[in-house]
Amino acid sequence: MSITIRTALAAVALVGGTALAAVPAASAADSAPAAGSSQAGGFHMYQHDNYKGGWAYVTGTDKYLRDNDWDRGGSVDNSTSSVKNQTRKYVDMYQNGRNRQNRCTGAHTTSYPGTNDRNLSNDAIKDNRLSCVIFR
Numbered sequence: 001m002s003i004t005i006r007t008a009l010a011a012v013a014l015v016g017g018t019a020l021a022a023v024p025a026a027s028a029a030d031s032a033p034a035a036g037s038s039q040a041g042g043f044h045m046y047q048h049d050n051y052k053g054g055w056a057y058v059t060g061t062d063k064y065l066r067d068n069d070w071d072r073g074g075s076v077d078n079s080t081s082s083v084k085n086q087t088r089k090y091v092d093m094y095q096n097g098r099n100r101q102n103r104c105t106g107a108h109t110t111s112y113p114g115t116n117d118r119n120l121s122n123d124a125i126k127d128n129r130l131s132c133v134i135f136r
Helices: 003-016
Strands: 044-046 052-058 083-086 091-096 105-111 132-135
Touching: none
Parallel strands: none
Antiparallel strands: 044 052, 044 083, 091 105, 091 132
8 A cells, every 4th residue: 555655746836736535545455444343353252153252262272272352342152152263273272271281182073274153062172161372
């Protein structure tokens, strides 16, 4: 976009107009996603099926989701029902957070890069059981 603005400013200088008239407004495509937006990338977790309710995300391994809260309050730990993996990584989801050996345990499900799961009830991890995510 900076080349477009420079070109527009040069054109304004040639015709003697004001610079403000020549600068185009930024389009939605030029804008970065807002913080907290589901467009922002990362591994997104939702409190209810079909990506509804509270929302939270991580951008790397988190073996202790108990420390994370939904955007509307309340712990993410053991209360996730749907997920969106907007990363290029595989994300392993486990029922139990880190133990004394710093490992996550219990039933687990893998989320493939760029995939969504609208209902974790259908997976080995089940609904409202997510406590640990490991990126690989």
